[in-house]
Amino acid sequence: MNGKSRVAAHVKALPFSGIRKFFDIVAQRKDVISFGVGEPDFDSPRAVRDVAMDSLERGETHYTSNRGDPALRKAISRYVARQFGATYNPDTEILVTVGVSEAIDIALRAVTNPGDEVIYHEPCFVSYRPTIIMAGGTPVCVETRREDQFRLTRAMLEKAVTPKTRVLMLNFPCNPTGAILLKKDVEDISDFCVKHDLLLLTDEIYAELTYDSKHFSFIAVPGMKERTIFLHGMSKAWAMTGFRIGYACAPAEISENLMKLHQYAIMSAPTTGQMAAAEALDHGDAAVAEMRAEYNRRRNYLIAAFAEMGIPCHTPAGAFYAFPYIGDLGISAEDFAMRFLEEKGVAVVPGDAFGACGAGFLRCAYATSMDNIREGMKRMAEFVAEIRAEKKSG
């Protein structure tokens, strides 16, 4: 070996996810109240689990079509049409993937030529930047700010675009900020894509989880469907993370090439999950509404609790994350998170795990019980008071 690593240099150069490090530390502790969990605390709806069990009972334990089970693709087509206002052909424009994570990976690989610039926004989901790099693209980050409620504006994008820009990659409602885009933002950004002839890769996995207004999708804007890869999945709104089902809707030529990558890497998404997903899409609205109502109460509680502590926090209008700012306390987000865990047994994730501009912020997921939220916020109020007292005396 000559002391050389056997790992490819470009993979070796890839940093570990900032959240991973924190995960290892939290995992060593017991009885932690965790605001660090990026998945629903609800179990998948009963009817969805029943359909999965029935499917196993019938011995449906084989591959499906590479594209995904035809009945599920039809269900996706129906759902996307009624919910987001664009019609996709289930035979040529829809691909079922292993969560949205796989869809992001193959989409970027399918549309990026070496050196193409991909604009994305931070703070963002941990995989975005590395996935762009692995696809051979050049990531160009646009930082969103608390003053704008972490919305992305056309003006920010205009500053980042170059002749090499090929793709704009978005995630609204956003993990970790809970930010959404308003209809006007979506229309402006769509204009921007048309003007610069960009392909839009939009991860709308939290679309159903908005609290103050209904989600408005890019594919509802006339002329956008043709230049958009729309990604969605079952994990969040239907609480089906473990089923690992996502999907990509895209124009036929792109979809066919996504399929190529998917087929060589994956074969087909998990069969049991696909059966369950079809049930969720066709009959899951009530279950989603019930979970959304519960998330909304928790969200309201958190916002009120931060306000009582004097911790600034924009109102997160979507997903299930609050993103309070603790920069005024004179302690870094990472130190805050470490000490809060050590001293009070509560886990939050430092905002910079989601990009450098997340420094000074904490991601607090409210996908946890009201009892945990109440106790966790009580301890946070104590901790914040202690930090302030230290600052005063120190």
Place this chain on the structure above:
Amino acid sequence: MDELLDILRKNARTSTKDIAKMIRSTPAEVAARIEEYERVGTIRGYRALVNEDHLKEDRVTAVIEVKVQPEKEGGFDRIAKRISAFDEVVNMYLMSGKYDLLLFVEGKTLRAVASFVSERLSTIDGVLSTGTHFMLKTYKLDGVLMDMDKVDDRLQVSP
């Protein structure tokens, strides 16, 4: 449904302060609305959901189907009110189907419940027949599983 009622149905001990935070209101406003619900009788009380199987004391619950002769004036109401007034009857419903009233009756012993049925219930004028079933174990009560909740086995931190 009103969010306030939904929250109280799930946990009646949620403080007015906490409810106010959850529904973006004020504690005073929440307290006033609860008081109003109590005044008009929409909220009829608050109580603990007790898993009786955990208690040492003997207690028997029977579910009793009762057929009654409806009356020209008032249908089932007069007789239903009379039956529901018994202390032993803890829940009672008018039903569609093969019988008319469904009663949940509690007593200290099987004998006590049996004598309530034979001596006090079935002797009422208008009661045509009764069918008594004794409850053996409670799995779920008012939407709450009597087994303790399962532990949260999700990863403690995930992206």
